[in-house]
Amino acid sequence: xxxxxxYLLDAHRARQHGEAxxxxxxxxxWQLVRELWCHGRFxxxxxxxxxxxxxxxxxxxxx
Numbered sequence: 078x079x080x081x082x083x084y085l086l087d088a089h090r091a092r093q094h095g096e097a098x099x100x101x102x103x104x105x106x107w108q109l110v111r112e113l114w115c116h117g118r119f120x121x122x123x124x125x126x127x128x129x130x131x132x133x134x135x136x137x138x139x140x
Contacts, residue, residue: 078086080102088098121128 084099084102091098118128
């Protein structure tokens with residue numbers, strides 16, 4: 078069963094029971110990525126490492 082089929086089945090069951098439909102697959106992925114990024118920055122601050130406002134565009138190589 079695919080993710081879409083499972084979602085449709087869950088939505089149908091929720092509708093029959095008068096409950097709210099589950100969120101569609103993939104709707105929270107960008108929020109998850111942002112939260113993981115922010116958590117990594119938070120951990121860097123706790124470890125005492127320098128945290129820039131935006132990631133460097135130069136890449137990982139240092140001269």
